[in-house]
Amino acid sequence: MKAVFLDTQSLDDLDLSPIADCVDELVCYPTTAPEQVAGRIAGFELVITNKVVLDAERIHATEALKLICVVATGVNNIDLDAATAKGIVVCNSQGYGVHSVAQHVLGLMLALHTRLLDYDRAIKNGDWNRSSQFCLLDYPILELNGRTLGIIGYGALGHEVARLARCFGMQVLIAARPGSSDIPADRVAIEELLEQADVVSLHCPLTEQTRDLIDAQALARMKPGSFLINAARGGIVNETALKDALCSGHLGGAATDVLTEEPPRTGNILLDPAIPNLIITPHSAWGSIQARQTIINQTVENIHAFLQGACLRRVN
Incomplete structure (x- = not known):
């Protein structure tokens, strides 16, 4: 599975190797502007995002995408109806903070x-x-x-x-x-x-x-x-x-x-x-090292479950 992480900025001081270890290829970007999204997700089966918006237009434009992992609990940045219509699984992170x-x-x-x-x-x-x-x-x-x-x-x-x-x-x-x-x-x-x-x-x-x-x-x-x-x-x-x-x-x-x-x-x-x-304080209450590492661990669990034909923390 080829994976792209669109906005690592709030997690890039942590060890992301567990995610890299469970996919064939992982491309990471600190941030992704709206106009860069379509180009960066093209050809990838897994998209990992925190706050980058994946709207209906971007979701429908990609053919390879099978799984979206949101490294947060809120998924208002994902068009869930569009993902469901294309058979794309969307998973989030829960209870980490x-x-x-x-x-x-x-x-x-x-x-x-x-x-x-x-x-x-x-x-x-x-x-x-x-x-x-x-x-x-x-x-x-x-x-x-x-x-x-x-x-x-x-x-x-x-x-x-x-x-x-x-x-x-x-x-x-x-x-x-x-x-x-x-x-x-x-x-x-x-x-x-x-x-x-x-x-x-x-x-x-x-x-x-x-x-x-x-x-x-x-x-x-x-x-x-x-x-x-x-x-x-x-x-x-x-x-x-x-x-x-x-x-x-x-x-x-x-x-x-x-x-x-x-x-x-x-x-x-x-x-x-x-x-x-x-x-x-600057929306930092959730941001302990332990909480953010839990997000990484849960994302790995979500990916493993998907690859084994199951789903964890699915939201659509």
Whole structure:
């Protein structure tokens, strides 16, 4: 099987030899522009992609293609109907980032509660040097113990964040599924969760039901001084409303690993340095070495299964 990897950039510091070992030929490109896709996939039976788009036109134009492996969970960059119509199998990677993302969320939560970045900046500005006592306590420090965490989206990621939060002594509330009128006994309505939680953490997918789920009205429901964490998808939180809630002081702080445009080449309202107690990380929560190596391992498993006449993690 001849294989081409269209965008290795987020994985090219890892060992890709396990993929090379299970195919006859592997051609790798760090990135692939839209106009290069058709030429680069021509003649290959296996295409491996992360974010490069394989639309109906490109899929129908190739005759050799039999298998598409997506080195991510989301497959919105693949026209699944076109692949299915041509008998092309599409497989993805699943569950690889649970521990990495949950760890990142707890790191953001701890940084907000301890005002870690504020103290780091204060020390580098010489504030501790000028202090009249042995310590510096210019920013209020809060403990996680006894606080209430509200989780919206209770898949594998939500479960792991809840487990870690309970280790810190937090109480955990789980929201009912967005858009659903059915509220299971072990869950609460989103409106109730927003009103009761000291910290709200988002782990739901971006859908038509969740787009702008956390808007100005939802933020107004949150407790004064509470925190919001988004390690899910940009677009779930209305960014203008979040800036307003932070600048007004209604929210005590927020942290996001995602923005509506990534990378934010044209800027973003949340990049304003005047916004208080906002932490932004560059969609890196998933990116631990272990998580990314798991993606490689799962891709190898997907290829082996296909070559043996079976399918793993098939999505079409």
